[in-house]
Amino acid sequence: MRLNDIIISTIATASVADAAKARRANCPNIHIFGARETTAPPGFGSASTVVDLVMNANDGATSESIVYPAAGGNEYASSVSSGILAVANQTNTFNQMCPDSKIVVVGYSQGAQIVDDAFCGGPDGTSLNTSMALVSTGVSEMVAAIILMGDPRHVNGLPYNVGNATAGGFAARPAGFQCPAFENIIQEYCDAADPFCAKGNSTATHQGYGREYGQAALQFVQSKLGASNNTKASASTSGGTNDVPASAAGRTRLGEGYMWMLLALGGLVL
Template sequence: MRGFSSIAMLAAGSLAAAADSSSAATPSCADGLYMVVARGSLEPPGPGSAGVVTAQVQKKIPGSVVASVDYPATLDDYENSETDGVTAIHGLLDAYGKACPSSLMAIIGYSQGAQIGMDAVCGGIGGFFTSQAPVSSAILDNIVAVNVFGDPTHIPNLPYDVGTSVKKGIFQRNSTANCLKSKDKIISFCDTGDIYCDGGSNLTTHHIYIDKYGSQMVDFIVDKYNTAKGAASGGSNTTPPSGTGTKPTSGAKPTSTGPAPNAAGPAMMAPPASLLGAAVLVVVTSALSSL
């Protein structure tokens, strides 16, 4: 695996779960970074495959906490599931921001979870989905990094895009104004052929972002945190990479366990029919035609 050892991957689930924060109680302020994670469709409750990333961030930023978005992550009722996720992530971010106004936060999201994360920052896309406004500026000011991959609302050629995709995702995000206000905080991974973020036909591409870009994800989050901490303390840090990587060719409810990655790569999803898979493509297509 590029940049991630098998040992790190095997430990990811237990490390992330051990520091997973409850959304029910008043949150305790993290000594490090508070990472709000929205898993992909059909992943077990918890951080999902993104736990590989959060585990590495926790090693580099001691005292960091993972808070998993408590939402259905279902496919047969995708629109309502995603809307529930947006409501839940707002609740986590608002509660932590109020309890810990000087603490720093990050958002990490995969697939359906990526759409949720971007909706929190940019606002909902409307139609069958929520039109909820983005989080308040007070909350957004303390969010130092937004790391999403396989976002079905991906828009190509934006400053924060990384990967080879030059096409839009399967769901239309008509306005990027709010997204661009936070462009220096966002990194969005999408490769050509991805069935959801690129409107392609390759499900495998949708499953291998952590394998391909995992180290870059970790570095981005850690660098953004360190830069923000340095600015707050009056110090200086190395300028973090923003949209570095392969560019397009044109213009919580926490749980005690997470998915168990294996030595061959992170446990991204179950069989291909999961995660917005073929069995649900009819539902997705129907929603698209009505938007």
Template sequence: MQLTSAAAATLFLGRALASPVDIEERQSCPEIHVFGARETTVSPGLGTARVVVNLVLNAYPGSTSEAIDYPACGGQASCGGASYGESALQGTAAAAAAVNAYHTKCPNSILVVVGYSQGAQIFDNSICGGGDTNIGLSDTAVPIEASALSKLAAAIFMGNPRHIVGLPYNVGTCQASGFAPRPAGFECPSASKIQSYCDEADPYCCKGSDQATHQGYGTEYGQAAFTFIQEKIAAMGTGGETSPTLSSAESKTSTPASPKTDTGKTDTGKTDAGTVARYEQCGGSGWTGATACVSPYTCKTVSTWYHQCL
């Protein structure tokens, strides 16, 4: 079929105008993108979910991350006064919207989510559906689109208030329910993608009374969670260049040469004697390890129980 000069010109112009946008979007989409959701009352950002998020970023050069934008509140003035139920309800919608929007923009990117405490609850709700009567969520549909879930490699829940005994993805010592439990017999359609960490001393995902346990999952289970994520990503056809660890500065033997961080900066990962590497724990309630960070980083308070070199 012969194209007229006008038609050919129109076709050429359309391609010329479309190509830069298509190329730019392809170039801006990473192979792996990680979502993090923080715990209650923690300032906007990744919160303690950052521990696992950064392990992924360091292991897969070019990977990116984003924090779910939601109140993370439980009625406190410091986080805007939203009740826990209001916050978790908003967070569930925000988590689903963020994952769906990112998948629309970058349909080929592999996705990972890491939720801590209330952040775990909102990812649980958005990935598994089933509603959440604890916060007034009556819709039982899974709000994340099926196509987006097909690109989800792994979901990490830490200190999830929705914990119940008997779920196939439970990890830890808890044999009781959290304060916002799933109903008995619940089954998550994406169970094979999840690991949920909860120990018996935790007062939020279990029936314990030790706040430090609730805040310590990054240190206690961070490496195990990262290994699970690596396995799931590998199953989807890609692999990282390094395998960073969560060991303390005293026992650390090697670190990635130039890890990718969520700020776009690089770090040698080297430590001086008696100092703590970037992203490692440097303080918090009950912490007995080193508190000085390798230069130029400083020990920042993530929460009462977890301080981190940033």
């Protein structure tokens, strides 16, 4: 190899290594993924309550929504399939960018179903035909906590269940199901009156988990993050609600927090 070629090759290798270091240096300690419920507009939907609580409690935390149809009716099964893949793909992309960060995943209703399936596998009707988890090994190692609310896959008897539901959801796991790889970092919230995770008849119950269990979910997440050194005092709430509005300075979404970095790297993806 000619000296000039060696120099060019060395510079190129160093540039890639420097870009990777720069990218990792600007990664957050904590990143939250949120998956919305059926028919909710793009964004976090009802998962936003817990996403915001965790964001507000951890300095520098970032977040992004899972991008999937969240469709109902005849398109529900295909929407779940798309959502499962979106969870796997988006978390893996972040793992490749920021392998040293911790992630928290919050799913609500159909959003809980796709998170449940991505991490614990199926089968799930026509939506997923494998019992294996779809998330990568790297993601499995960086996930600190998983919050599921109103999950249609709910089944009685799981060690991470929270709430008074004993009936299964409309897409319930089979009796005896286990998710051993993640069961110690999952909290799944479901009450008996919920028509989607427990065959009840109260849609208000289904929509109320953020208010009812938001602080409990936050405490669970914080205990799993072990983030006492970079944890802010939780904002107090009035009237019993757990909704805490995030300040503009305190909310760093992925599109805002990383866009400059990707532009600086010329769109380089390793």
